[in-house]
Amino acid sequence: MRPSAHTAVLLALAVAAPVGAQRVPGRDLLDLPLGTLADAPTLAASDVVLWNPAMIMVPAPHLGRVGFAAVQTPPDLGASAVGIMVSGALPRDLAAALSVVRAGVTGLARTESTPETALGDIPYNTTMASLALARRNERVTVGLAVRFRQGTVDVERRGAVGIDGGVLGDSLFGLPIRGAMSTFLWRPANGDDEETAYSGALDGTVYRLDSLVEVRTGYSLLMVERRTTEHYAFVGATGRRWEARIGLARHESSGESEWFLRLGTGLQYGRYHIGVAREGGRDELGGIYQFTLGTLIR
Helix, strand or coil, rough: CCCCCCHHHHHHHHHCHHHCCCCCCCCCHHCCCCCCCCHHHHHCCCCCCCCCCHHHCCCCCEEEEEEEEEEEECCCCCEEEEEEEEEEEEEECCEEEEEEEEEEEEECEEEEECCCCCEEEEEEEEEEEEEEEEEEEECCEEEEEEEEEEEECEEEEEEEEEEEEEEEEECCCCEEEEEEEEEECCCCCHHCCCCCCCEEEEEEEEECCCCEEEEEEEEEEEEECEEEEEEEEEEEEEECCEEEEEEEEEEECEEEEEEEEEEEEEECCEEEEEEEECCCCCCCCCEEEEEEEEEEEE
C-alpha cells in the first residue's frame, strides 16, 4: 500500500490514456495508508475507516463517532491525503457511515521544451465520497459501501461510481482469531480500469493479561489489479488507553520487490483517540507519516 515513487510517469500515462478506457485519474493516490495506523488495511478500525466497510461498527454503548485522518509523503513525492468520517449506531446491530477523502500531488510543474520554462503546476488529485452500511450478527459483521470518485489530471476530469463489500469474522474455529476480507474501488461495468484492490487478513491473540493487555499477531495480503501485491506480517499490543503496532511489509510490483517497516501507536483519553504512524521510506525518499484524531459520541 505504497504510492508510486514515479508520480510524474503515472501522470503522463494518465494523460495519454484513451477516452474510451474511462479511467478515473488519481487511483494511485488512494494507495496512501490513510487511517490504518500500521494495521492490516482490511482490519483497520481507526478514526477513519476506508478499506473495509464492515469495520464501521460503533462500540457500545456509544451512539456514533467522528474522525479525521491525514497522510503526508516526503517532499520529493509531494503527495498527501486527508479524510473525514461520521458514523452512527442504528437499531438491530446496524451502523452507517459517511466519509470523504481528498488526495493530491503538488509541485508538478508544467514546462515547454526545457525544465526551466515553467508554465504553472499541473493539477493531479482525486476526491472520493462513500456511504457505508454494516450489520453485526453474532460473530460475523458484513458491510457494503457505495462510492463516488472523481479525479483530475491536467484538463481532464472524470468520475465513476463503485461498490465495495467487506466481512469480518470473530472467534474463528472457536479460537481468539479474527478474519476479514474486502474489496476497494470495484467497478463492475469497467473491468479492471479502476485497479480494484482485494485484501484479506487473519490475526489472533497470543498473550492476554486479564483485561489490561492483549497482544495479537497476524498476516495480510493485498492485491491491486495489474499493479502490485503486498504481504504484511504484524504484531500489536492493546491496553485500556493505548495501542501500538509494528509490522514488516513486502511490496511486489513489475517484477521487483522491497521490504519496509511500519510503526503505529494510538492513545485513548476518555471519548477521544489520537494516533500517529510511520511507514518506512521507499527509494531512499524518506518516510510516510500518518495522523488520526477521533471522538466517540455518547
